[in-house]
Amino acid sequence: MEKRPFNDASYEQYLNDRRIMGSRCKKCSALALPPRPICVSCHGSDLEWVELKGKGKLAGFTSIVVAPPAMAREGFGRNNPYVVGVVELDEGVKAVSRITGVDARNPDQIRVGMPLQADFASKGEGHARQTSLVFKP
Amino acid sequence: MARKRKLARGVAVVGGGLTKLGLFKDRNCKDFFAEAYTEMVNSVDKGIDPKDIDAVYVGNFTNDFFVKQSHWAPIIADLLGNVPKPVTRTEGACASSALAFREGVLAIASGMYDIVLVGGFEQMSKCSTEEVAEGLAMAASPYEVAAGFTFPGVFGTMATAYFAKYGATREALFNVTIKSHNNAPLNPKAQFPMTVRDFMNARIERSKKKAEPVPAWKDEKAYLADPAANPPVAWPMHLFDCCPISDGAACMLLVAEDMARNFTDVPIHVAGLGQGSGYSLHAKKDLTSYEATRAAGNAAYEMSGLTPNDIQFSEVHDCFSIAELVTMEDLGFVKPGQAHRAVADGMTRLDGPRPINTSGGLKSKGHPVGATGVAQLYEVWTQLRGQAGNRQVPNPNLRIGAAHNLGGTGGTCTFTILERR
Numbered sequence A: 001m002e003k004r005p006f007n008d009a010s011y012e013q014y015l016n017d018r019r020i021m022g023s024r025c026k027k028c029s030a031l032a033l034p035p036r037p038i039c040v041s042c043h044g045s046d047l048e049w050v051e052l053k054g055k056g057k058l059a060g061f062t063s064i065v066v067a068p069p070a071m072a073r074e075g076f077g078r079n080n081p082y083v084v085g086v087v088e089l090d091e092g093v094k095a096v097s098r099i100t101g102v103d104a105r106n107p108d109q110i111r112v113g114m115p116l117q118a119d120f121a122s123k124g125e126g127h128a129r130q131t132s133l134v135f136k137p
Numbered sequence B: 001m002a003r004k005r006k007l008a009r010g011v012a013v014v015g016g017g018l019t020k021l022g023l024f025k026d027r028n029c030k031d032f033f034a035e036a037y038t039e040m041v042n043s044v045d046k047g048i049d050p051k052d053i054d055a056v057y058v059g060n061f062t063n064d065f066f067v068k069q070s071h072w073a074p075i076i077a078d079l080l081g082n083v084p085k086p087v088t089r090t091e092g093a094c095a096s097s098a099l100a101f102r103e104g105v106l107a108i109a110s111g112m113y114d115i116v117l118v119g120g121f122e123q124m125s126k127c128s129t130e131e132v133a134e135g136l137a138m139a140a141s142p143y144e145v146a147a148g149f150t151f152p153g154v155f156g157t158m159a160t161a162y163f164a165k166y167g168a169t170r171e172a173l174f175n176v177t178i179k180s181h182n183n184a185p186l187n188p189k190a191q192f193p194m195t196v197r198d199f200m201n202a203r204i205e206r207s208k209k210k211a212e213p214v215p216a217w218k219d220e221k222a223y224l225a226d227p228a229a230n231p232p233v234a235w236p237m238h239l240f241d242c243c244p245i246s247d248g249a250a251c252m253l254l255v256a257e258d259m260a261r262n263f264t265d266v267p268i269h270v271a272g273l274g275q276g277s278g279y280s281l282h283a284k285k286d287l288t289s290y291e292a293t294r295a296a297g298n299a300a301y302e303m304s305g306l307t308p309n310d311i312q313f314s315e316v317h318d319c320f321s322i323a324e325l326v327t328m329e330d331l332g333f334v335k336p337g338q339a340h341r342a343v344a345d346g347m348t349r350l351d352g353p354r355p356i357n358t359s360g361g362l363k364s365k366g367h368p369v370g371a372t373g374v375a376q377l378y379e380v381w382t383q384l385r386g387q388a389g390n391r392q393v394p395n396p397n398l399r400i401g402a403a404h405n406l407g408g409t410g411g412t413c414t415f416t417i418l419e420r421r
């Protein structure tokens, strides 16, 4: 398991196991989520896996009314907006993700800074199963 | 380690052309580029023999997707009769043609060429709105797209972060939109040559004609605050915060500074040239800043020896209204958190102390993405030559202007300072 490459595919495999795994540079301790093969702080490539707790706060968000094709196919759009945002995790890194459990129709009531915790949303079965990280209050 | 970067040889702009912007389904990018090129040739005061053009750089974002045609450089070479001279396409999303301008400047500065044509073009009208959104999203970061973000959604997210950090509200965005639209009727090339009040009055007239209840908006801000008139796209971005879908082309003629007077008595010099790259949303340290813009600004200021206070007017990439506020701060025109106040106070109006987007900006002038970078520089060049007609900046000593171009969600930004000496 610890031999997995530090890339998007490994990140997604871990998400399928309901784990949020980032990379940490052994030289300068910089944390990256999703994992990176090269540390952008010191350019080192001696890395280790770190599991994140999935707690954080909302740094910025939007409620999308005009949906892209992939979201429109799931029924989102003008009559069914959805919220996505940037979550700043307690460990200091950020994630972009769907935000569920908030009122997408009343975005002026959603507060930047509100505490959030990670959840996992899966689609498909077997090899086709894809899990994405979502956050909720 | 770092050394002061400068051009090994000075470069000047001696000609420019820009199409009328809009939706022109029955024409194509060759038509657009030929129109801009013809205006450019006629704009060179002492004339240009097209045979003397050494090389061409053209920016295009994604006609590959929008009209299913790639490899545009030889199409342009064929169109202009440049075959077999070198023609190169540059791509940096919405900053594609600012990169073409930059490559043209660097090619002359290196001593390789003396006379270079730079430009850009895009045709978006052949796609549905949904297809255009899909094409534009190809320039967002893969992580943003996977999470369900749209282009306006990324800018909306920056807007909510900006509001929370600095206590601004949607009124700050209204002020940007109203200000830019006030300039558009003065620009004969603008796609929407109307003020926000013109839009509001047209809507009221329509209601009267149809014998519907007539909306009672007390002013433009009330109109923009009404979701029936200004529907949401991606909170807090609404229709009037978003640039339109456009077709068009722009080009400029660059020459080595030492030969500029052979072409015109009013050459406009390239004083500063900056380009930067940026992270996608999750990796940004600060959601209320573009690191690519800061890097581009710093590079251009350093090269020119100028400071933000020396920039008398500018074109700023307002693909979404919030981008204009954030960019004003990143370029040092105002301190972080002050842009919303400065716009409210009229600093950036055409008759204000630091006009921004005299052309009407992308919002009202139009945003054919691959043409935009050079279209912005065309406006700065036109103003510096005193040829901007009714939208001429009312300053008899206009000497220094600049253009900021932003690609994608901020991944590629340029800042170019032009000077009349």
Ligand SMILES: [Zn+2]
Pocket: A025, A026, A027, A028, A029, A030, A039, A040, A041, A042, A043, A044
């Ligand atoms: Zn490191």
